[in-house]
Amino acid sequence: MTITCPRHILIYLVSGTAVMLGLPSVPVVNATSPAAPLVLQGGYLRTQSDQGDLVGDVLIRDGKIEAVGVEIKPPENARRIDVSGCVVTPGLIDARSTLWLTAAARREAASDGRLNILDGVDPLAEDWREVARQGITAVYVQPSGNLGGQGAVLAVAPSRSVDELVICAPAGAQASLGIDGSSSTSRARYSQYDRLKKAFEAAQKYGEQKRKFAEYQAQQKKSAEAKKKGTKEANKPKDGATKNNDGKQDDGKQAGSDTKAPSSAKAASTAKPPTEPTPDPAKEFLLKVLAGDVPVRMEAHREDDVAHALKLADEFKFRIVLEGISHPRSQHRSLLERRSLLVLGPVVQLESTPAYRRRRGDDWLTSLTSEGRRWALATFGEQPRASRLLRVHAAAAVARGAERASVLRAMTTDAAAVLGVDQDLGSLAVGKRADLAVFSGDPLEPATPVRLTLSAGQVVYEANAERPGREVVAERDAIELDLLPAELPARYAVHSTRVLRGGQWKPGRLLIRNGKLTPWKIDKKLPAGTPLYDLGSACITPGFLIAHGSLGAAPLIDDPSEADASHLRAADAYDPEDPGVEALLQAGYLRLGFAPGNVNVVAGAVSRVRIGAANPIQGSPCAVKFVLADSARNSERYPASLAGQVALIHDVLENKGLPTQRFAPAAIRQAHRDDKQQRLAAVLRRRTTALFEAATATEVRAAIQIIEKFKLRAALVNPDDIRPFIDDLVRLKVGVVARPVRVGDYDHYLDGLVQASRAGVNVAFGSAMDPLSTGAIDARLTAALAMNAGLTPEAAMAGLTTGGAKLLGMPNHTCALVGGAPADFVIWDGMPLNVSCRPKYVVIDGKMAFAGKKAADDKMRKLASVMPAAAAE
């Protein structure tokens, strides 16, 4: 079957769930002979060139794209790859990465431009594999510091030498203002600016000196030649015509010396002849920058730094590409007016946030990138493998309101233009380097697996999965939305063609009466006078669950003085006014396993929280948390070792725990003791879940042994690699709460989750400590990335809803749209496992708890209309 109707493909893109099948993919590198032409047939080509989007073929020969078009006749010897049903884009570009860099090179800094990043490249590093697996084919790398030096665009492909990797070098001169540790005071900031200025002035002076010396040399040469000629000429006539010209010559000399000699003599005595400057490669490089051959890549975030950067660019007339720009404020307008080239990212901060990136406005990205301005997306990765998450940032950019097409350009054609490599990269056009990525769905979604990655015509990654299905979810062409009113009546019904019930998307109606939910058959008549809101094909799901999270409140819960803190209850530290709570609610999470932190071996009780509800704490604790990770080892109190942790947990569960050393009145001590005993008895009777936080293999094994010995109902929290333990997990019915993906993770972390899920392990998703720092998307992001690695959409969705609830022993109706459950649900502006989508409405107890902004409304309409329209072109 060939796809003839592009609209279907796009619908399929929008409804990305159908495609995420596939076995765990192992990167396969085929040494395709560069001589053999290669043709990709029948793909949906997003060429990023004048050709636009089309269904067609790409012919590749000798590492270049030879033809792009409909039904190209391939040469006889060509290798053919059928990519019908897949989306083909130019290879993605990470405009700022640390791929290929050694650990030392990632830190190396200078302030006179003397470094060349190619000297810090390790061409045998293996990190490229995981990056290529996500469709990224080129990265920009550079040194660091105030004025570090030469950056380069490198390929993502196997290599034996640095030269093989280089696509363009030098591609930029790295500079920064106000981002390092000494940027805290305005004086320190000024000195950074001053250093840059001095460096460029020195380069100018050097250039001037060089020029003068060259002139002088040229002059010397000339005069030497002239002298030679002169003497020759002078000698010639001397032989024959001395007598005749004698008097005349003398006259001339006399006359000349009268006018010139005094001045030249004076000059010779006062000014030395120009000397040759000591050759300085750093300044030579800056001369290229000043000549406009290489742009300056200036990272600046605060308005004053941005102003300084622009001032320098004006003064020295170099080309400038600005990076970061977290808080442009007053400089916003001048940036827009100057049409400065920008490198922006990271859109989501997965781990720690540097001070200069904190509190970026929600419109930070859109305000800088509107009106078709050219910008490049970048991960700003601090670890080489971070570039594999480029599409996470792309999807997050869309979620923040950036245009889909613009974001794709920011990773392809616009990125190439910003990096100055648009001759070679960035579009599917004849003569370009054959860097391509083939996606089994929407390229902007992190959940979409890559089928094929080509670098210079060579296959550098090929999924060995079965061909992803091409099932197209039938839906109406245009979605006309009956938007919900801000004030919902006491009784109403909603209708959508996609309601998540029993793990499946089905057309359905929900009747909401007095804050309770009743699923309603479509053909059944609604009670008289019930308003029905038709939401078209908008997805309706129960609120999602974070199976393990502390909302950044861990320090409030934990009391690190004694390792057995089983009397602590996380719920006692729950603050419904916490800004993190609102962040979770707006991100579509309505249930939370609210857990204590990880500094105590028996950390305390985990509570069920209904986010946004009037009475958020639900019943008695649902789990007790034990920590075997190293965070609970503390040499200031027992235990300080893993073996000690294990011994302590044994003692506690055998009711041989040490008496508390804390001072407290007898009554309180007794109350604590009672609490402990009651709680641990519930764990031993399997009435509450035991959560074991364990990271390394040894810790996980220790946890499994304890679970087995005491026959606990248990789940592992935040394990690093569960692949060796899947049999044990299945045998003991132990679930897993997956931690958020970290920047430095290897793919086997996700592969482990996928394998466990396939084997029947209940996999739920946890959150990082503070939802504000990650934009509260991390649990959904983990699910999406696990789908990229092969998790089924059903399993991913279950992990965020009923599966996770079951793991924590929550009641059956938790996170399910079933009759009698509280009317808590979320209406999404797309597929919920697509990171680019956001909740449109969040309803709690039948009442509107959050309604997306106007921008989201527009986007939702566009979602239905824009994409097919683009395809029709």
Next chain:
Amino acid sequence: MYRFAIALLVAFHFGCGSTGAEDLVLMAAKAYTAHGPAIEPAVIVIRDGKIAELGAKIELPAGAHVVDLGDAVLVPGFVNAYSQMGISGGSSELTRELTPDFEVLAAIDWESRAFREAVDEGVTTVGISPGTDNVVAGIALAAKTHGKELRRRVLRPNAGLVMTLASDPRSRNRSRSRPDSIYVRQPTNRMGVVWMLRRAIQGARRDESASGVLAEALQGERRIYCVSRTHFDIETIARVAEEFDFAPVIVGGEESHRLAELLATRKLPVILGPLRTSVAAGTEQTDPVWNRAGVLRQAGVQIAMSGPSLLEQARFAVRFGLAADDALRAITCVPAGILGIDERVGTLQAGRDADVVVLDGDPFEFTTNVQAVIIGGAFVVPPDRRTREPGEANQTVGRHAAGSQSRPAPQRTQSGPNSP
């Protein structure tokens, strides 16, 4: 070497066709059993991971998988009596001084590289002890260095109680570096170490009902190891032992040669620590003598060795005066006896585990290499080839034959000793 490769090739040829748990027969030029006289030539029949029969001439069981190792010399798998191999997340519970029931069993990373390196050197069994930061450190165990099933790897979860009578425990005192901490740890000096040990023992003795590990050990139900290196520490523990009537194994014993007579009369065995050839060094400034092992043995002290490069240590001891026989016993059956696992490992005898090291010459010749290591009847180094496809096996042999000038590089493997 070349013959060895050919022999393997022949062996595969016979072995590949048959399936199931058939007997494995090793044929070699010589075997030192660490039990009786050497056997020459040597034939060992291995059945179900155990040595079924061994001798110079044996009727080969029908259908056996015969591996002719040619000139090779067989010795029992080495036993490293004392180590902290594979312990992760801290080897001591250093928040307290006395942790008699501290067990490292739960904190061992069985995939640790240290185990694989030990296997490469021919070490098949290892004693794993808690670290030396505490006066009474905890419980030691004995385990195999390789094996798929962890349960079967641990030979004895309870191989004895480890104490430290050395200067190590005082170095963990934090009351000076952290005056703000309320968690003050003792002792602060070496005499404090002795005081704490004596007090602990007195406490365990006095309190009859104490279910303590220490009390059990003092009653002789558990082996006691004491880490002591200087002669005065060894003397002190000997005195304390006499006072409280127990017989510790001295671990470390760097200056034990000065007390050879005392140790011999009191029948205190010594596990010599890692080989150190430099003069007075380390925090305790001990003064080792190169013929330490020879002097001790001469006096009649039972010696075992521990630490990395076990075979090299034994060779070193032989080089400076220890009898070759005693040297082999010091890295095989003596440590096995001390750990209480000599019914399983440490000698080549019928009924013992088939843990065999294949050497290409005399064990104490410095140029002799470890060619293969067999644990529980399976080749671990190089990996068990019987599980491979015939083509693959031939390929491997071909490679060995090609590089016959050097020994086959030790290969790491995940395959279990009991895999068919």
